[in-house]
Amino acid sequence: MNKTxxxxxxxxxxxxxxxxxxxxxKAQFPDNNYxxxxxxxxRTTTQTATLLNACKKSENPIIxxxxxxxxxxNHIINECKTFNIPCFGLLDYLIPRFEKIFDQKATLKPSGxxxxxKEYYKKIEAMQFTLQHDDGQRLDTAADADIIILGxxxxxxxxxxxxxxxxxxxxSNIPLVPHQILPNEIFxxxxxxxxxxxxxxRLSDVRKxxxxxxxxxxxxxxxxxxxxxxxxxxxxxxFVSNKIPTIDVTRKSxxxxxxxxxxxxxxxxxxx
Numbered sequence: 001m002n003k004t005x006x007x008x009x010x011x012x013x014x015x016x017x018x019x020x021x022x023x024x025x026k027a028q029f030p031d032n033n034y035x036x037x038x039x040x041x042x043r044t045t046t047q048t049a050t051l052l053n054a055c056k057k058s059e060n061p062i063i064x065x066x067x068x069x070x071x072x073x074n075h076i077i078n079e080c081k082t083f084n085i086p087c088f089g090l091l092d093y094l095i096p097r098f099e100k101i102f103d104q105k106a107t108l109k110p111s112g113x114x115x116x117x118k119e120y121y122k123k124i125e126a127m128q129f130t131l132q133h134d135d136g137q138r139l140d141t142a143a144d145a146d147i148i149i150l151g152x153x154x155x156x157x158x159x160x161x162x163x164x165x166x167x168x169x170x171x172s173n174i175p176l177v178p179h180q181i182l183p184n185e186i187f188x189x190x191x192x193x194x195x196x197x198x199x200x201x202r203l204s205d206v207r208k209x210x211x212x213x214x215x216x217x218x219x220x221x222x223x224x225x226x227x228x229x230x231x232x233x234x235x236x237x238x239f240v241s242n243k244i245p246t247i248d249v250t251r252k253s254x255x256x257x258x259x260x261x262x263x264x265x266x267x268x269x270x271x272x
Contacts, residue, residue: 002033004032004033004034004035005033005035005060005062006055006058006060006061006062007022007036007037007062008037008051008054008061008062010042010066011040012042012072013040013066014041015038015039017066017090018064018065018090021064022064037054042072043072045072045075048072051063055080055083061085061086062088063076063080063085065090066090066091067089067091068091068095068108073092077089095108122168123165125170126165126166126169127162127165127166129170129171130164130169133170133171133172134162134173135157135174136173139183143185144191145172146191146265147164147169147171147192147193147194148172148186148189148193149161149172149173149174149194149195150173150235150244151175151197151198151249152198152228152231152232153175154206155197156249156254156257157173157174158173160196160254163254163255163258164258167258174186176231176235176238178227178234192264192265192269193244193245194246194247194264195236195247196246196249196257197239197246197248198248199250200229203228203232204225207222211223245264247260247264
């Protein structure tokens with residue numbers, strides 16, 4: 001029988017970094033059972049006591065933390081040694097070494113990455129633009145994007161766009177609808193354009209699920225295999241004729257698709 005491990009993700013901020021690292025670790029060891037416990041904005045001794053009490057009562061506890069305040073960190077480390085609880089500080093290794101590289105002391109300021117600086121406002125602006133230009137909205141200003149994503153319906157354009165928007169990219173995502181002619185400004189835009197394609201059978205399954213969720217019982221070419229094949233073939237012709245690189249999203253997660261788009265963006269910008 002597989003063990004159950006209780007992961008305690010402890011941060012002096014939102015804990016977003018820890019969430020991603022936990023998911024990456026979990027993916028490498030899929031045969032185990034996992035429970036996750038979040039302890040965000042860890043700033044007080046009361047919170048620390050609550051954390052440690054919870055660990056002591058749990059089966060196979062493991063602590064992952066991103067804390068910079070020394071007193072809190074040392075207390076947790078000492079308690080974990082006493083009770084033999086695995087405890088890993090994700091910044092403990094990096095910060096001292098970068099102090100040497102930069103020849104300066106780290107600020108050790110909690111939540112320092114979330115200060116309201118220019119980068120923060122850039123991301124807010126990118127998200128606003130991306131949401132306003134979702135699913136073919138506001139085509140008149142879609143060309144002002146950093147990235148334009150094109151593809152037939154249900155190729156994960158919206159979640160991919162939102163993911164990229166959170167990374168600071170202004171994104172327009174435009175569905176390719178049969179018999180629709182897009183404005184020339186879209187293809188003439190300086191934005192990086194990317195086409196999403198998918199296996200027709202997989203797309204049919206996705207669309208059928210979508211229709212069932214919406215409880216739409218009407219027959220439609222939307223899920224017809226011949227119509228789907230034609231849609232995809234036409235989209236590929238459009239991409240080829242406009243020299244738009246494509247990504248096959250059939251077996252890709254949103255994160256993988258976004259990473260591929262960012263790579264295309266970086267390569268094309270370097271070549272400009």
